[in-house]
Amino acid sequence: MVISIANQKGGAQKSTLTSLFATAIHYGMVKHKVAVIDVDLQASLYRSRAKELEAVMRSETEKKKLEALTEKRGSPLYPIFKCSHQDLRNKIVELEGEGYTIIFLDLPGTLEASGLDTVYPLIHFLFIPCYTDLKSQDSTAQFIKKINLILKGNQVENNLIDYAVFFTKYTTNSKLKDYDKFNTIRNSFNAVGINILENGFHESKVFSDNFPWTVMPTMIDTRMQKINPEPLFMEMFTFMKSKTTK
Ligand SMILES: Nc1ncnc2c1ncn2[C@@H]1O[C@H](COP(=O)(O)OP(=O)(O)O)[C@@H](O)[C@H]1O
Numbered sequence: 001m002v003i004s005i006a007n008q009k010g011g012a013q014k015s016t017l018t019s020l021f022a023t024a025i026h027y028g029m030v031k032h033k034v035a036v037i038d039v040d041l042q043a044s045l046y047r048s049r050a051k052e053l054e055a056v057m058r059s060e061t062e063k064k065k066l067e068a069l070t071e072k073r074g075s076p077l078y079p080i081f082k083c084s085h086q087d088l089r090n091k092i093v094e095l096e097g098e099g100y101t102i103i104f105l106d107l108p109g110t111l112e113a114s115g116l117d118t119v120y121p122l123i124h125f126l127f128i129p130c131y132t133d134l135k136s137q138d139s140t141a142q143f144i145k146k147i148n149l150i151l152k153g154n155q156v157e158n159n160l161i162d163y164a165v166f167f168t169k170y171t172t173n174s175k176l177k178d179y180d181k182f183n184t185i186r187n188s189f190n191a192v193g194i195n196i197l198e199n200g201f202h203e204s205k206v207f208s209d210n211f212p213w214t215v216m217p218t219m220i221d222t223r224m225q226k227i228n229p230e231p232l233f234m235e236m237f238t239f240m241k242s243k244t245t246k
Protein backbone atom coordinates (compact mmCIF):
# COMPACT_ATOMS: atom_id res chain seq x y z
CA MET A 1 0.00 0.00 0.00
CA VAL A 2 1.39 3.37 -1.03
CA ILE A 3 0.51 6.28 1.25
CA SER A 4 1.38 9.93 1.01
CA ILE A 5 0.80 12.88 3.29
CA ALA A 6 0.77 15.67 0.76
CA ASN A 7 -0.45 19.11 -0.22
CA GLN A 8 0.85 22.06 -2.22
CA LYS A 9 2.49 23.88 0.66
CA GLY A 10 5.97 23.85 2.07
CA GLY A 11 6.22 23.65 5.86
CA ALA A 12 2.86 21.94 6.36
CA GLN A 13 4.43 19.12 8.45
CA LYS A 14 4.30 16.58 5.64
CA SER A 15 7.81 15.22 6.22
CA THR A 16 7.49 15.44 10.00
CA LEU A 17 4.26 13.46 10.05
CA THR A 18 5.53 10.95 7.50
CA SER A 19 8.53 10.17 9.69
CA LEU A 20 6.49 10.03 12.90
CA PHE A 21 3.94 7.76 11.25
CA ALA A 22 6.54 5.42 9.73
CA THR A 23 8.46 5.25 13.01
CA ALA A 24 5.29 4.49 14.98
CA ILE A 25 4.51 1.64 12.58
CA HIS A 26 8.06 0.32 12.70
CA TYR A 27 8.02 0.19 16.48
CA GLY A 28 4.77 -1.72 16.55
CA MET A 29 1.79 0.62 16.38
CA VAL A 30 0.39 -1.79 13.79
CA LYS A 31 1.96 -4.86 12.23
CA HIS A 32 3.47 -3.86 8.91
CA LYS A 33 6.81 -3.77 7.17
CA VAL A 34 7.34 -0.10 6.43
CA ALA A 35 9.61 1.92 4.13
CA VAL A 36 9.79 5.58 3.18
CA ILE A 37 10.72 6.95 -0.23
CA ASP A 38 11.86 10.55 -0.29
CA VAL A 39 10.84 11.98 -3.65
CA ASP A 40 11.59 15.59 -2.69
CA LEU A 41 14.61 16.94 -4.55
CA GLN A 42 15.81 18.49 -1.30
CA ALA A 43 15.69 15.01 0.29
CA SER A 44 15.21 16.50 3.75
CA LEU A 45 13.93 13.28 5.28
CA TYR A 46 16.65 11.15 3.75
CA ARG A 47 19.31 13.54 5.04
CA SER A 48 17.72 13.94 8.45
CA ARG A 49 17.86 10.15 8.98
CA ALA A 50 21.62 10.23 8.35
CA LYS A 51 22.06 13.17 10.73
CA GLU A 52 20.01 11.51 13.44
CA LEU A 53 21.92 8.26 13.20
CA GLU A 54 25.20 10.13 13.43
CA ALA A 55 24.00 11.92 16.55
CA VAL A 56 22.87 8.67 18.16
CA MET A 57 26.20 7.01 17.39
CA ARG A 58 28.07 9.86 19.05
CA SER A 59 26.36 9.22 22.38
CA GLU A 60 26.95 5.99 24.29
CA THR A 61 23.60 6.18 26.10
CA GLU A 62 21.63 6.84 22.93
CA LYS A 63 23.50 4.10 21.12
CA LYS A 64 22.63 1.59 23.84
CA LYS A 65 19.02 2.74 23.76
CA LEU A 66 18.82 2.14 20.03
CA GLU A 67 20.49 -1.26 20.34
CA ALA A 68 17.99 -2.32 22.99
CA LEU A 69 15.08 -1.09 20.88
CA THR A 70 16.40 -2.84 17.78
CA GLU A 71 16.83 -6.08 19.66
CA LYS A 72 13.30 -5.84 21.01
CA ARG A 73 11.98 -5.02 17.54
CA GLY A 74 13.93 -7.89 16.05
CA SER A 75 14.85 -6.06 12.86
CA PRO A 76 16.95 -3.09 11.83
CA LEU A 77 15.53 0.41 11.31
CA TYR A 78 13.07 0.82 8.49
CA PRO A 79 14.71 2.17 5.34
CA ILE A 80 14.41 5.68 3.90
CA PHE A 81 15.30 5.81 0.21
CA LYS A 82 15.96 8.74 -2.04
CA CYS A 83 14.34 8.33 -5.44
CA SER A 84 13.62 10.41 -8.52
CA HIS A 85 10.12 10.47 -9.90
CA GLN A 86 11.35 8.66 -13.01
CA ASP A 87 12.52 5.64 -11.00
CA LEU A 88 9.71 5.69 -8.47
CA ARG A 89 7.42 3.15 -10.08
CA ASN A 90 10.15 0.52 -10.25
CA LYS A 91 11.29 1.27 -6.74
CA ILE A 92 7.78 0.68 -5.40
CA VAL A 93 7.50 -2.61 -7.29
CA GLU A 94 10.89 -3.67 -5.93
CA LEU A 95 9.94 -2.85 -2.33
CA GLU A 96 6.58 -4.60 -2.63
CA GLY A 97 8.49 -7.63 -3.86
CA GLU A 98 10.61 -7.46 -0.73
CA GLY A 99 7.52 -7.65 1.44
CA TYR A 100 7.06 -3.99 2.34
CA THR A 101 3.35 -3.56 2.98
CA ILE A 102 3.35 0.16 3.77
CA ILE A 103 5.35 2.50 1.57
CA PHE A 104 5.27 6.22 2.32
CA LEU A 105 6.09 8.76 -0.37
CA ASP A 106 7.43 12.05 0.93
CA LEU A 107 6.69 14.55 -1.84
CA PRO A 108 7.73 18.16 -2.41
CA GLY A 109 5.22 20.86 -1.46
CA THR A 110 4.40 21.78 -5.01
CA LEU A 111 2.36 20.29 -7.80
CA GLU A 112 4.27 22.22 -10.39
CA ALA A 113 7.46 20.19 -9.87
CA SER A 114 8.02 18.16 -13.01
CA GLY A 115 6.98 14.53 -12.97
CA LEU A 116 4.45 14.70 -10.19
CA ASP A 117 1.71 13.84 -12.67
CA THR A 118 3.26 10.38 -12.87
CA VAL A 119 3.73 10.16 -9.11
CA TYR A 120 0.20 10.80 -7.85
CA PRO A 121 -1.38 7.90 -9.77
CA LEU A 122 0.89 5.50 -7.83
CA ILE A 123 -0.62 6.46 -4.47
CA HIS A 124 -3.39 4.39 -2.85
CA PHE A 125 -4.23 6.73 0.02
CA LEU A 126 -3.60 10.43 0.25
CA PHE A 127 -3.83 12.43 3.49
CA ILE A 128 -3.96 16.17 3.06
CA PRO A 129 -2.88 18.49 5.89
CA CYS A 130 -4.87 21.70 6.12
CA TYR A 131 -4.34 24.68 8.45
CA THR A 132 -7.31 26.00 10.31
CA ASP A 133 -7.51 29.30 8.43
CA LEU A 134 -9.88 29.83 5.55
CA LYS A 135 -7.10 30.54 3.07
CA SER A 136 -5.73 27.09 3.68
CA GLN A 137 -9.15 25.63 3.13
CA ASP A 138 -9.20 27.27 -0.27
CA SER A 139 -5.75 26.02 -1.20
CA THR A 140 -6.71 22.51 -0.07
CA ALA A 141 -9.77 22.60 -2.30
CA GLN A 142 -7.57 23.69 -5.21
CA PHE A 143 -5.11 20.93 -4.49
CA ILE A 144 -7.88 18.32 -4.52
CA LYS A 145 -9.13 19.70 -7.84
CA LYS A 146 -5.65 19.41 -9.34
CA ILE A 147 -5.20 15.88 -8.06
CA ASN A 148 -8.51 14.89 -9.59
CA LEU A 149 -7.45 16.40 -12.91
CA ILE A 150 -4.16 14.50 -12.84
CA LEU A 151 -5.91 11.25 -12.03
CA LYS A 152 -8.58 11.74 -14.67
CA GLY A 153 -6.00 12.58 -17.31
CA ASN A 154 -4.00 9.47 -16.53
CA GLN A 155 -5.61 6.62 -18.42
CA VAL A 156 -2.86 4.10 -17.78
CA GLU A 157 -2.79 3.93 -14.03
CA ASN A 158 -4.78 5.32 -11.16
CA ASN A 159 -4.33 3.56 -7.87
CA LEU A 160 -5.97 6.13 -5.63
CA ILE A 161 -8.56 4.47 -3.42
CA ASP A 162 -9.49 7.53 -1.37
CA TYR A 163 -8.18 10.65 0.31
CA ALA A 164 -8.91 12.58 3.49
CA VAL A 165 -8.16 16.03 4.83
CA PHE A 166 -6.95 16.63 8.40
CA PHE A 167 -6.07 19.70 10.47
CA THR A 168 -2.44 20.38 11.20
CA LYS A 169 -0.44 22.76 13.35
CA TYR A 170 -3.24 23.90 15.57
CA THR A 171 -2.83 24.69 19.22
CA THR A 172 -4.70 22.81 21.90
CA ASN A 173 -6.41 26.04 22.90
CA SER A 174 -7.47 26.93 19.43
CA LYS A 175 -9.46 23.74 19.43
CA LEU A 176 -11.83 25.46 21.82
CA LYS A 177 -11.31 29.05 20.78
CA ASP A 178 -11.84 28.39 17.09
CA TYR A 179 -14.51 25.82 17.57
CA ASP A 180 -16.89 27.54 15.19
CA LYS A 181 -14.21 28.00 12.60
CA PHE A 182 -13.35 24.31 12.77
CA ASN A 183 -16.96 23.44 12.30
CA THR A 184 -17.37 25.81 9.38
CA ILE A 185 -14.41 24.23 7.62
CA ARG A 186 -15.54 20.73 8.51
CA ASN A 187 -19.03 21.38 7.22
CA SER A 188 -17.85 22.89 3.99
CA PHE A 189 -15.64 19.88 3.28
CA ASN A 190 -18.43 17.50 4.25
CA ALA A 191 -20.86 19.39 2.03
CA VAL A 192 -18.84 18.53 -1.07
CA GLY A 193 -18.28 14.95 0.03
CA ILE A 194 -14.65 15.31 1.13
CA ASN A 195 -13.59 13.14 4.06
CA ILE A 196 -12.21 15.11 6.96
CA LEU A 197 -10.61 13.36 9.92
CA GLU A 198 -11.57 13.98 13.54
CA ASN A 199 -8.00 14.02 14.83
CA GLY A 200 -5.40 16.61 13.94
CA PHE A 201 -1.75 17.35 14.57
CA HIS A 202 -0.88 19.91 17.23
CA GLU A 203 1.57 22.73 17.07
CA SER A 204 4.60 22.17 19.28
CA LYS A 205 8.06 23.52 19.94
CA VAL A 206 9.23 19.93 20.39
CA PHE A 207 9.75 19.71 16.64
CA SER A 208 13.11 21.35 16.27
CA ASP A 209 15.27 20.33 13.35
CA ASN A 210 17.37 18.00 15.47
CA PHE A 211 14.55 16.05 16.95
CA PRO A 212 14.96 12.32 16.31
CA TRP A 213 11.95 11.51 14.23
CA THR A 214 13.04 8.46 12.26
CA VAL A 215 15.34 6.54 14.58
CA MET A 216 13.68 6.30 18.00
CA PRO A 217 10.00 5.95 18.78
CA THR A 218 8.83 9.41 19.76
CA MET A 219 6.57 8.09 22.49
CA ILE A 220 9.52 7.45 24.77
CA ASP A 221 9.93 11.23 24.93
CA THR A 222 7.68 12.61 27.66
CA ARG A 223 7.29 15.90 25.80
CA MET A 224 5.50 14.03 23.03
CA GLN A 225 2.79 12.67 25.25
CA LYS A 226 0.82 15.88 25.26
CA ILE A 227 0.80 16.09 21.48
CA ASN A 228 0.65 12.38 20.80
CA PRO A 229 -0.06 11.95 17.07
CA GLU A 230 -1.00 8.29 17.40
CA PRO A 231 -4.79 8.86 17.53
CA LEU A 232 -4.47 10.63 14.17
CA PHE A 233 -2.44 7.73 12.76
CA MET A 234 -4.89 5.16 14.10
CA GLU A 235 -7.74 7.09 12.51
CA MET A 236 -5.88 7.09 9.20
CA PHE A 237 -5.45 3.34 9.51
CA THR A 238 -9.10 2.76 10.30
CA PHE A 239 -9.99 4.96 7.32
CA MET A 240 -7.78 2.89 4.98
CA LYS A 241 -9.02 -0.39 6.40
CA SER A 242 -12.65 0.59 5.94
CA LYS A 243 -11.96 1.29 2.27
CA THR A 244 -9.99 -1.85 1.53
CA THR A 245 -11.88 -4.60 3.32
CA LYS A 246 -15.15 -4.30 1.44
N1 LIG B 1 3.51 20.15 15.11
C1 LIG B 1 4.43 21.07 14.80
N2 LIG B 1 4.41 22.27 15.40
C2 LIG B 1 5.32 23.21 15.09
N3 LIG B 1 6.30 23.07 14.20
C3 LIG B 1 6.38 21.89 13.55
C4 LIG B 1 5.45 20.83 13.83
N4 LIG B 1 5.79 19.78 13.05
C5 LIG B 1 6.86 20.15 12.33
N5 LIG B 1 7.24 21.42 12.62
C6 LIG B 1 8.35 22.16 11.99
O1 LIG B 1 7.85 22.77 10.81
C7 LIG B 1 8.84 22.79 9.79
C8 LIG B 1 8.31 22.17 8.52
O2 LIG B 1 7.98 20.83 8.71
P1 LIG B 1 8.11 19.75 7.54
O3 LIG B 1 7.60 18.48 8.09
O4 LIG B 1 9.49 19.75 6.97
O5 LIG B 1 7.08 20.33 6.45
P2 LIG B 1 6.88 19.95 4.90
O6 LIG B 1 7.47 18.59 4.68
O7 LIG B 1 5.40 19.98 4.74
O8 LIG B 1 7.54 21.01 4.11
C9 LIG B 1 10.03 22.02 10.35
O9 LIG B 1 11.01 22.95 10.76
C10 LIG B 1 9.47 21.26 11.54
O10 LIG B 1 10.46 21.11 12.54
Ligand SMILES: [Mg+2]
Binds near residue numbers: 016040044106107109
Ligand atom coordinates in the same frame (compact mmCIF):
# COMPACT_ATOMS: atom_id res chain seq x y z
MG1 LIG C 1 8.84 17.94 3.23
